[in-house]
Amino acid sequence: MQALVLTPATRSASVQEIPIPTPGPGEVLIRVRAVAINPVDQIYFAEPIAAQAQRVLGVDFAGEVVGRHADLKNSSDKRVKIGERVAGFVQGANSVNDRPGAFAQYVVSPHDLLWTIPSTLLYEQASTVSMCALTVAQALFPRFGLPSPFWNSQVPIPHDEDETINMLIYGSSSSLGFYGAQLVHLAAQASGRRIRLIGTASSRKHALLSAEPYGYDVLLDYRDPEWPAKVRDATGGVGVHYALDTISERDTVGKVHSTLYKHGKYHVFRSPSGGQYNTSDAAIQPAYGTVWEGLGHVIDYGDGHVFSAPPESREFAIKFYEFLSSAVDGGKVALEPNPVRKMPGGLERIVPDAFALLSGLVSDRRDKDRQGQDDHSRPISGEKLVYSID
Numbered sequence: 574m575q576a577l578v579l580t581p582a583t584r585s586a587s588v589q590e591i592p593i594p595t596p597g598p599g600e601v602l603i604r605v606r607a608v609a610i611n612p613v614d615q616i617y618f619a620e621p622i623a624a625q626a627q628r629v630l631g632v633d634f635a636g637e638v639v640g641r642h643a644d645l646k647n648s649s650d651k652r653v654k655i656g657e658r659v660a661g662f663v664q665g666a667n668s669v670n671d672r673p674g675a676f677a678q679y680v681v682s683p684h685d686l687l688w689t690i691p692s693t694l695l696y697e698q699a700s701t702v703s704m705c706a707l708t709v710a711q712a713l714f715p716r717f718g719l720p721s722p723f724w725n726s727q728v729p730i731p732h733d734e735d736e737t738i739n740m741l742i743y744g745s746s747s748s749l750g751f752y753g754a755q756l757v758h759l760a761a762q763a764s765g766r767r768i769r770l771i772g773t774a775s776s777r778k779h780a781l782l783s784a785e786p787y788g789y790d791v792l793l794d795y796r797d798p799e800w801p802a803k804v805r806d807a808t809g810g811v812g813v814h815y816a817l818d819t820i821s822e823r824d825t826v827g828k829v830h831s832t833l834y835k836h837g838k839y840h841v842f843r844s845p846s847g848g849q850y851n852t853s854d855a856a857i858q859p860a861y862g863t864v865w866e867g868l869g870h871v872i873d874y875g876d877g878h879v880f881s882a883p884p885e886s887r888e889f890a891i892k893f894y895e896f897l898s899s900a901v902d903g904g905k906v907a908l909e910p911n912p913v914r915k916m917p918g919g920l921e922r923i924v925p926d927a928f929a930l931l932s933g934l935v936s937d938r939r940d941k942d943r944q945g946q947d948d949h950s951r952p953i954s955g956e957k958l959v960y961s962i963d
């Protein structure tokens with residue numbers, strides 16, 4: 574098969590012919606039809622941590638099941654059926670330890686970490702969901718402890734029954750932000766509590782974010798230096814009970830911290846070194862984790878940073894993808910996918926086109942001069958880059 578293969582020693586990648594992977598116990602083989610590009614793909618391409626001579630890049634994929642391990646022969650699970658349309662994510666080259674990559678014509682995945690794509694979704698749309706939606710779900714449900722329709726956190730919301738819960742999503746038009754808003758509405762439904770959803774995004778995205786399925790109550794422009802004060806005003810001075818900083822770069826973390834209620838919780842999605850921030854003096858420390866723990870494998874980031882793989886994280890991921898699959902019979906979607914920017918070409922264009930757009934900090938992307946500024950090279954704003962894999 575063809576795959577986009579990283580050579581860590583030379584920090585380069587090329588499309589190469591490599592063997593089609595063989596599914597192990599509990600795994601299926603998927604013919605990849607579309608892949609979505611995430612910032613993390615570019616980060617560990619530019620600064621590889623992979624310890625092998627070569628690794629397949631790529632995380633998010635959608636495609637059809639074309640094979641399965643013999644132990645799944647008698648399984649009645651739809652996700653092992655030949656021809657079933659499924660989506661999922663793998664770790665790609667984002668670890669020292671060897672893991673499968675998705676930027677290829679075929680990928681193997683544990684069947685229980687896939688979800689079934691409803692007929693109303695294109696492969697390109699479905700490929701945007703798996704990694705980013707799980708990332709935010711991990712933050713809101715197991716880490717914040719909010720109630721959800723598919724996972725019993727058993728932690729009651731620690732605020733009076735009649736109190737409105739204030740939730741801030743900083744970076745509402747990021748991929749994480751789009752899924753975050755939808756998941757917050759599910760938390761409100763599951764808890765029966767009123768959640769006031771406050772967001773920050775560039776003004777031109779406010780109409781989209783006010784409408785369903787995002788339904789923000791309050792939207793502010795993050796370029797307005799007064800936005801943290803305006804967030805506090807929107808909460809009647811109480812502060813926000815929960816905040817997601819989906820950007821987590823430089824001063825965003827401190828500003829989000831300044832909006833918090835005295836016992837508020839907030840979550841960052843980059844490490845202090847990656848996001849260039851420091852919270853050592855902050856009164857409240859943020860929650861942080863990596864989405865990979867949902868895959869159930871220990872993750873070695875090198876330099877002594879080894880993340881464990883608690884069994885409950887994999888259990889949560891299984892429940893989450895069952896929840897996404899649950900809408901399929903009605904042809905519905907449990908979560909609306911990100912708006913998509915379909916990029917021209919295939920695997921061979923990911924490094925020169927998509928990675929060029931994703932390089933550097935998320936907050937610095939807009940400042941870059943893009944030659945030509947055609948439809949495919951304009952800065953990313955509220956959309957996911959996807960490639961069809963023929």
Ligand SMILES: NC(=O)c1ccc[n+]([C@@H]2O[C@H](COP(=O)([O-])OP(=O)(O)OC[C@H]3O[C@@H](n4cnc5c(N)ncnc54)[C@H](OP(=O)(O)O)[C@@H]3O)[C@@H](O)[C@H]2O)c1
Pocket residue numbers: 611612613704705708743744745746747748749750773774775776778795819820825841842843862863864865935936937953954955956
């Ligand atoms: N910890 C984990 O497991 C994990 C998992 C997934 C992602 N991440 C990280 O989370 C971050 C977000 O990823 P993503 O895929 O959601 O990003 P993304 O979709 O590429 O984000 C692009 C959006 O960011 C917005 N933006 C840029 N600078 C901003 C700023 N200073 N303040 C507010 N919004 C700003 C832009 O909004 P406008 O168009 O409105 O300007 C743009 O729409 C990345 O750093 C990624 O590496 C971590």
